[in-house]
Amino acid sequence: MRHRTHFMTTILAALLALGALAPMTARAGNEDAAEAYDRLKDLIYDERYSQAYDASRKFLADYGDSRYAEGAEFFRCYSLQRSTRDYQQAFDCYAKFLEAHPDGKWSDDARSEYFKLAKRLSDAGDPRGKAALESMAARRVDEDSEFKMSVIWEIMDQDGDVPFDVVADLLTKSKDADVRRHVVYMIAEVDDPRVVDLLIQVAETDPDPDIRRHAVYALSEYADEERVVSAMVQIMKTEKDADIRRHILYAIAETESDEVTGILINVARTDPDPDARRAATFALAEVDDAAATAALESIVETSDDEELQRAALYALIERDDVNIIPTLKKIALSKSDSRDGRELRRAAVYALAETDDPSVVPVLTEIVKTSGDSEVRKAAFYALAEHGGPEAEALLRTAAMDTKDQELAQAAVWALADVLDDADATEFFMAVYRQSPFEEVRRAALYAAMSGAGEASAPALGQMLEAQEDPEQRKAIVWALSEIDSDESVAILARVARTDPNREVRRAAVQALGAIGTPAAKQALRDLLNER
Incomplete structure (x- = not known):
């Protein structure tokens, strides 16, 4: 008999190790939890709250991982509330429950009791009760807002008119930023003259910068109205969000308001935010106004902010105005040693290359002959190749043959590859190949000769x-x-x-x-x- 008992014990141990008895154990545990939970509910129904409180605590200690745990947590708070009349402690218990189970099976019951306790505490002067009531009121407003939003989307899907009063109410009263953001998106669908004033109000006062930003975007559609421009100018004075301020600048730049140029010039020159200054400078490029051109030229020539100078230069380039050629020449021949200064010089030369006017060639020739910046001179070679013509070709030929700087001579060879006709290109590049003292220049001449080789170039x-x-x-x-x-x-x-x-x-x-x-x-x- 002892042997058989030992054998059965060994078998049971092996089965436990393999988990064979786990389902039976779990089933037994679930049954125990269910029975304990039923006993707890009976105590609640019999209004034996003190015993129910102790039973709920024991249940959570023994079966805290069971599917009945949420109900037991609620009964713990409820029995605490009923047995001790310690409303502050019960209030805290419900608060923790709702934080852990915001959308659980017992959440509505817990929220109802929580509201009653919050009102009782608020009436007694407890600030926590007042704060809880305000939070719950906001939640109800937002739940109502979400319902209204769903109705509005359905109306829009059916090509119906969205009522302005509903939209305005949502936009000004909802505490949910997502709801307000969606309303701003749909505002363009509302056909009502009061929309502009509503958007101005939101752009000026909404606490969420993203919503203010989208209100400004929506206002851009009405930027031809003087009152919108005036409102945007006022917003510029107080708005801290750099992206909103930039968008305002671009929006008003597209209007035909007489005061726009002055506003942009003032921001470009004096605003403490460098991003705003650059945005205003780029926005000036959109203003077809002699005063705007003069302001941009002045910024390029006099500003100490080289990034701002570059923004003004690119804005001038966008205008495609031959009157800026003297300004571009002056920049190209400037002597700043900073990185921005060098980039400005090259940008000016590239702009000259894109300027379709014959007066550019003498300017580029002067830059080649007088600039002390080899990168600018190389850029001028390529710019001359873009313009072409006898004068440009003669200068490039001389540079390829006689320049004592290897990089400049090489740049001249590559520039000539785009200028010379096939008939004489190979012969010229052969001459460079034979005469240049620089290996890299000879190699460039070789490849240039091959790239333009025609039948006559075989010899x-x-x-x-x-x-x-x-x-x-x-x-x-x-x-x-x-x-x-x-x-x-x-x-x-x-x-x-x-x-x-x-x-x-x-x-x-x-x-x-x-x-x-x-x-x-x-x-x-x-x-x-x-x-x-």
């Missing part, structure tokens, strides 16, 4: 091929020759395929002959095969 490329010692560059010339379908090109490639000392170059020449594919090229390939 010149052949000469470059013979003079070139670098196998990679010889291979590049071979591929340039493969683009020329001429007998002379075929003859040069056949010679390279036979005699070049580098196997990769010879192989490239064979492939180039195949790429040409003319009868002469095919014959050259057969000859090479027969010779082998």
